[in-house]
Amino acid sequence: MSDNRPLAGKTAFVTGGSGAIGRYSAKYLLRDGAAVLLMARHPELLEKARSELLREVPDGRVEIFAGDARRAEQVRAALRQACDIANRLDILVPTVGGSIGYRPLLMCSEDDFRKDLEINLLTTFIVVRYGVPLMARGGAIVCISSTAAKMPFNGLVGYGTAKGGLENFVQGAAEELGAAGIRINAVRPGLMRANNNDRLMQEPIHGKFVEQMPLGRTGEPDDIAAAVRYLAGPESSWVTGQSFAVDGGHELRRNPDLTFMMEEMYGREAIAAVRQGKPPKP
Numbered sequence: 001m002s003d004n005r006p007l008a009g010k011t012a013f014v015t016g017g018s019g020a021i022g023r024y025s026a027k028y029l030l031r032d033g034a035a036v037l038l039m040a041r042h043p044e045l046l047e048k049a050r051s052e053l054l055r056e057v058p059d060g061r062v063e064i065f066a067g068d069a070r071r072a073e074q075v076r077a078a079l080r081q082a083c084d085i086a087n088r089l090d091i092l093v094p095t096v097g098g099s100i101g102y103r104p105l106l107m108c109s110e111d112d113f114r115k116d117l118e119i120n121l122l123t124t125f126i127v128v129r130y131g132v133p134l135m136a137r138g139g140a141i142v143c144i145s146s147t148a149a150k151m152p153f154n155g156l157v158g159y160g161t162a163k164g165g166l167e168n169f170v171q172g173a174a175e176e177l178g179a180a181g182i183r184i185n186a187v188r189p190g191l192m193r194a195n196n197n198d199r200l201m202q203e204p205i206h207g208k209f210v211e212q213m214p215l216g217r218t219g220e221p222d223d224i225a226a227a228v229r230y231l232a233g234p235e236s237s238w239v240t241g242q243s244f245a246v247d248g249g250h251e252l253r254r255n256p257d258l259t260f261m262m263e264e265m266y267g268r269e270a271i272a273a274v275r276q277g278k279p280p281k282p
Contacts (some may be wrong), residue, residue: 003238004032007033007034007232007233008032008033009033010090011035011036011083011089012026012036012037013078013079013127014026014094015039015069015093015094016040016069016097017038017039017046017049017095018049018168020192020194020221021144021194021213021221021225022093024221024222025142025228026049029058029091030046030062031060035061035062035085036060037062038062038065038271039075039078041067046066049064051229057239063085065077065082067124069121070122070123071131075127076130079127083134089134089280090138091140092128092139093114093232094128095111095165096119098120098196099158099159100112100116100159102156102258102265106274106278106280107274109173111162115159117165118133124166124181127261128141128184132177134180136278138237139182139183139232140182140184141173141177141182142184142186142232143170143184143186143187144165146163147191147245147247148160149163149166149167151250151251151255154259163188168185170185170241170242170243171241174240174241183237184240184241185242185243188243188247189224190219191250192219193218194221194222203227203256206218208256209256211254211256212250212254213247214248214249219246223246266280
């Protein structure tokens with residue numbers, strides 16, 4: 001019996017595969033027929049993600065590769081394993097990202113700034129650089145940005161810079177890869193429920209975000225995964241070089257002022273000093 005699902009016969013490679021966006025995106029790809037290879041650093045979390053996915057999509061094919069998305073040689077090995085599933089590679093979803101945490105600019109070190117760039121921008125570059133030569137014509141790449149790319153956010157300068165750079169990367173790559181028949185786009189999530197942002201989902205912080213969202217709620221992993229699936233599939237075959245906001249309308253307004261949170265973290269005097277352009281004393 002033929003498989004008429006829109007992604008049947010295709011293979012997808014997902015980094016950050018044990019995280020919320022990676023795992024839920026894999027679920028949506030599996031449901032529509034794609035085989036998926038998940039990459040993440042921790043084998044036990046990968047095994048858990050694979051088990052959960054196969055419970056939800058029993059006829060899916062899920063392979064895993066434990067490795068660091070910042071290391072090109074490990075990404076290349078994972079890409080080869082993905083390609084070997086069906087002798088083709090069709091979809092890349094580099095979801096690895098994050099920040100060093102809320103920290104004012106004048107309290108950041110060079111290493112702090114470098115880490116933000118490395119985890120959010122370099123990891124995507126490596127996947128694209130070494131994944132594209134293995135991809136079939138008509139392939140799709142879906143990157144993960146953030147509303148921080150468009151809206152300034154005190155305490156997240158490095159993260160916002162990295163995500164802004166990512167969106168510029170998507171545009172430049174789309175221009176270059178179009179001739180090869182490969183599309184690249186990004187999803188720009190707003191605040192969503194995930195396993196690494198429990199504090200932001202608690203009051204009063206959660207309420208301050210919701211006040212800035214016309215749809216009146218923060219996001220769920222399914223909201224982001226559905227957008228990833230759209231940009232990965234044939235429905236978006238004439239879309240490339242775009243960053244697609246999925247944020248409850250947050251970008252229509254502004255980010256909340258979380259100075260009070262950083263005062264709790266670093267002390268009121270330290271935050272007052274950096275607001276005056278003076279790094280706090282060690």
